[in-house]
Amino acid sequence: MNEHIVKSFEDELNNLAAETARMGGLTEAQVADGLDAVLKRDSNLAEQVVARDEKLDVLEAEIERKSIRLIALRQPMANDLRRTVAAMKIASNLERCGDLAKNIAKRTLVLSEAEPIAPLTRSIERMGRLVQGRLKDVLDAYTAGDVERATLVWTRDDEVDEHYNSLFRELLTYMMADPRMITSCAHLLFVAKNLERIGDHATNIAEIIHYEITGEELASNTRPKTDALKS
Amino acid sequence: MIAGLGALGRLDAGSAFAGATVTVAAGALVGWWRARRAEGDGAGEAAPARAGHEQAPPYVSLIEALPDPLLVIAANEPDDLTGRRFILANPAARELLRIQAEVGLLVTAIRDPEVLEAVDEALFGALPAEALYEVGGAQERVLKAMALPLGSSADGARLALLVLRDETDARRAERTRADFLANASHELRTPLASLSGFIETLRGHARTDEAARDKFLAIMQAQAERMSRLIDDLLSLSRIELNEHIAPEGEVDFGLAIMDVVDSLGPLAREKGVRLDVDLPAPGVAVGPGDRDQIVQVIQNLVDNALKYSPPGGSIRISLQTDQTAEAATAARSAGSARLSLLTPDHGPDVFAVIRVADSGLGLAREHLPRLTERFYRVEGQKSGDRPGTGLGLAIVKHIVNRHRGGLAVESVEGEGATFSAYFPQSVAVPAAAKPAVSAVTKAS
Numbered sequence: 310m311n312e313h314i315v316k317s318f319e320d321e322l323n324n325l326a327a328e329t330a331r332m333g334g335l336t337e338a339q340v341a342d343g344l345d346a347v348l349k350r351d352s353n354l355a356e357q358v359v360a361r362d363e364k365l366d367v368l369e370a371e372i373e374r375k376s377i378r379l380i381a382l383r384q385p386m387a388n389d390l391r392r393t394v395a396a397m398k399i400a401s402n403l404e405r406c407g408d409l410a411k412n413i414a415k416r417t418l419v420l421s422e423a424e425p426i427a428p429l430t431r432s433i434e435r436m437g438r439l440v441q442g443r444l445k446d447v448l449d450a451y452t453a454g455d456v457e458r459a460t461l462v463w464t465r466d467d468e469v470d471e472h473y474n475s476l477f478r479e480l481l482t483y484m485m486a487d488p489r490m491i492t493s494c495a496h497l498l499f500v501a502k503n504l505e506r507i508g509d510h511a512t513n514i515a516e517i518i519h520y521e522i523t524g525e526e527l528a529s530n531t532r533p534k535t536d537a538l539k540s
Numbered sequence: 541m542i543a544g545l546g547a548l549g550r551l552d553a554g555s556a557f558a559g560a561t562v563t564v565a566a567g568a569l570v571g572w573w574r575a576r577r578a579e580g581d582g583a584g585e586a587a588p589a590r591a592g593h594e595q596a597p598p599y600v601s602l603i604e605a606l607p608d609p610l611l612v613i614a615a616n617e618p619d620d621l622t623g624r625r626f627i628l629a630n631p632a633a634r635e636l637l638r639i640q641a642e643v644g645l646l647v648t649a650i651r652d653p654e655v656l657e658a659v660d661e662a663l664f665g666a667l668p669a670e671a672l673y674e675v676g677g678a679q680e681r682v683l684k685a686m687a688l689p690l691g692s693s694a695d696g697a698r699l700a701l702l703v704l705r706d707e708t709d710a711r712r713a714e715r716t717r718a719d720f721l722a723n724a725s726h727e728l729r730t731p732l733a734s735l736s737g738f739i740e741t742l743r744g745h746a747r748t749d750e751a752a753r754d755k756f757l758a759i760m761q762a763q764a765e766r767m768s769r770l771i772d773d774l775l776s777l778s779r780i781e782l783n784e785h786i787a788p789e790g791e792v793d794f795g796l797a798i799m800d801v802v803d804s805l806g807p808l809a810r811e812k813g814v815r816l817d818v819d820l821p822a823p824g825v826a827v828g829p830g831d832r833d834q835i836v837q838v839i840q841n842l843v844d845n846a847l848k849y850s851p852p853g854g855s856i857r858i859s860l861q862t863d864q865t866a867e868a869a870t871a872a873r874s875a876g877s878a879r880l881s882l883l884t885p886d887h888g889p890d891v892f893a894v895i896r897v898a899d900s901g902l903g904l905a906r907e908h909l910p911r912l913t914e915r916f917y918r919v920e921g922q923k924s925g926d927r928p929g930t931g932l933g934l935a936i937v938k939h940i941v942n943r944h945r946g947g948l949a950v951e952s953v954e955g956e957g958a959t960f961s962a963y964f965p966q967s968v969a970v971p972a973a974a975k976p977a978v979s980a981v982t983k984a985s
Contacts, residue, residue, distance in 0.1 A: 327622035327647045334651025341674070431914065438676075445676045449638065452648040468910075471880055475910040 343410035350421035358414035365407035372400040395521035463515040469508035609633035662687035662700035773932040792830035815855040849901035878906035892963040
């Protein structure tokens with residue numbers, strides 16, 4: 310990347326990206342802890358996750374404020390403009406991920422009161438680890454400015470969907486077998502749906518990174534897509 | 541500071557010694573760097589140890605050679621949270637955190653909030669701090685991050701040392717033991733219950749019935765064999781899991797490994813009336829880093845599965861392709877099939893050797909695919925013949941492939957069969973004739 314004549318402008322841009330990366334790290338931790346809270350039935354951890362969500366909201370607002378300030382004062386063009394807008398958009402996607410993680414954590418409070426369903430929590434864990442990996446990959450791609458790695462996350466979104474579909478069926482069979490499990494299973498279904506949506510946000514971030522670096526949009530029709538409602 | 545790091549580290553003498561060395565060397569290095577900056581060299585970005593015009597002191601190479609990842613971090617303002625920079629990263633750190641440069645913003649290397657907090661404490665609280673750093677990805681790793689204050693440099697920047705120590709082994713051993721007990725007790729209960737049921741019957745009213753006794757003893761033997769297979773598989777899975785994050789040493793010729801498996805499973809295939817078609821390149825072409833026994837086990841489990849689900853008169857096609865990209869290895873082979881990547885390597889070489897095992901069985905329904913490598917997962921309603929599996933075969937395959945930094949994909953057309961593709965990093969081939977030379981066919985009859 311070309312160095313700017315005005316050093317502080319370059320600093321500001323780098324700072325914006327670093328701030329976004331830091332917010333990414335916080336989001337990753339929220340998702341990991343939210344999932345852990347469900348898996349280990351740890352309501353203390355769940356409460357911590359809920360309490361920490363505010364930090365993400367503050368960070369998002371701050372990144373937005375800095376971006377707008379930068380656009381207003383520096384009037385960035387081309388590459389610089391894309392970097393600024395990308396930081397702002399990624400921050401808003403991360404904030405949504407944080408909300409979903411908070412929602413996952415909240416369900417721990419109900420789930421930890423019911424009997425544990427070991428095979429189901431295993432499936433949730435597998436799906437959760439997959440989604441965590443996606444989020445990590447896409448944030449790694451962002452900090453490294455690696456289009457290829459971002460594109461890879463984008464093309465692999467269908468794996469998360471497959472896991473979600475499989476889990477959906479599994480939950481249905483449990484609910485049909487024993488109506489007393491319906492409460493827990495319904496909550497687990499929402500946990501799975503939230504994870505799936507975190508995966509979608511990771512894909513969105515991948516698209517933003519692609520646009521930021523190349524200036525071109527990823528064509529949405531080239532991605533393999535499985536329909537959750539079809540099967 | 542030395543005592544502090546020694547106490548933080550593991551209790552064996554070697555480790556404490558290494559910890560002390562790191563601190564001393566890093567302290568000396570920073571001193572040297574500080575002196576250099578004071579000379580007026582520090583106008584630009586800090587770039588220690590790399591400058592060609594000055595002879596670096598010997599501890600620089602010492603730091604570079606240390607196996608533990610190590611970073612020196614500098615910061616000016618406590619409030620400027622994103623302004624922390626790393627001004628030195630040894631090769632181990634660059635490898636672990638996948639960073640190219642030796643200097644840069646800290647958040648681009650480590651985002652974990654707990655680690656960042658520990659660093660802050662060392663920088664501005666002047667207190668050693670530690671945090672647990674979990675690196676995700678295919679080979680999950682757990683590291684202990686230790687941040688130690690190093691004072692401040694000549695231009696007023698605060699300095700801290702961040703040492704990462706791999707604790708994956710200890711944690712994994714702990715978890716594997718728990719998993720093993722949970723799995724083993726659950727899965728062994730069924731055959732054990734049936735064994736004790738038959739023993740009770742044999743001691744009771746079947747005591748004098750010779751025909752029943754023979755029948756029961758046969759069932760008991762089958763159950764006992766199943767238990768022993770289960771224990772074998774569980775043990776080998778635990779072993780593989782324990783060193784999953786350690787890359788294998790040695791070289792394997794994938795083609796020769798396939799021939800070994802075909803030779804050993806040939807009789808069984810003939811017995812079932814299943815044909816094994818093999819399509820291999822010349823020996824010495826498909827070579828890659830790997831543990832030979834484990835690679836053989838991967839192929840064996842895949843072919844064994846294919847045999848279980850193949851109808852008599854069917855065929856199994858085993859092929860090996862070299863110089864493939866990860867995309868080519870997982871690409872769909874036929875239209876309208878269900879396809880899923882069960883394991884994707886984090887990063888690595890661009891060239892893979894792909895082993896494909898295709899059967900002509902019933903195939904698998906789409907909804908089963910994501911769960912195939914789950915322990916004890918068996919697809920319901922499918923008869924796996926007279927040798928019921930343990931449900932661990934594909935879990936073992938996945939863990940071995942992961943240890944080799946490879947990938948695994950499945951593709952299935954219901955009613956037509958399933959194809960499993962395992963791909964492994966390939967050593968760069970010697971320019972030789974890469975044409976398929978061996979094309980052995982083991983006939984059924």
